[in-house]
Amino acid sequence: MNKGERVLKIRKTLKMTLEEFGGKLGVAKTTISRIEKGVNNLTDQMATAICRTYNVNYDYLVNGEGDMFSNLPQTILDDLCLQYDLDALDRLIVEMYIDLPPQDREVVKKMMKEFARKVGDQS
Numbered sequence: 001m002n003k004g005e006r007v008l009k010i011r012k013t014l015k016m017t018l019e020e021f022g023g024k025l026g027v028a029k030t031t032i033s034r035i036e037k038g039v040n041n042l043t044d045q046m047a048t049a050i051c052r053t054y055n056v057n058y059d060y061l062v063n064g065e066g067d068m069f070s071n072l073p074q075t076i077l078d079d080l081c082l083q084y085d086l087d088a089l090d091r092l093i094v095e096m097y098i099d100l101p102p103q104d105r106e107v108v109k110k111m112m113k114e115f116a117r118k119v120g121d122q123s
Helices: 003-013 018-025 029-036 044-054 058-063 076-083 086-099 101-123
Strands: none
Touching: 003 029, 003 058, 018 029, 018 044, 029 044, 044 058, 076 086
């Protein structure tokens, strides 16, 4: 099974139309149809978008290996990282902020406002 056929299988498993599937990815149904039929190649950018949007296992989509779907995110933070393509450092920053006591969060927000003001003054 090639990549296009796997995209079709994923879409059918999700019980989605071409329009629904492509709409969540920000592309037209013809784009998805052309990928499924092998007319267009599946780009790495599109593969990544499919995996992130539909919780698809990247190795399955690209190489045909492993389960079709990844394990569901274990926490809201995991989901946030997937949705916004946050790397390990981004995650650590968000996690550290969340773990701060409220008064320390206020200090961080005050510092960020001052930083934003200084950046704005330089523009």
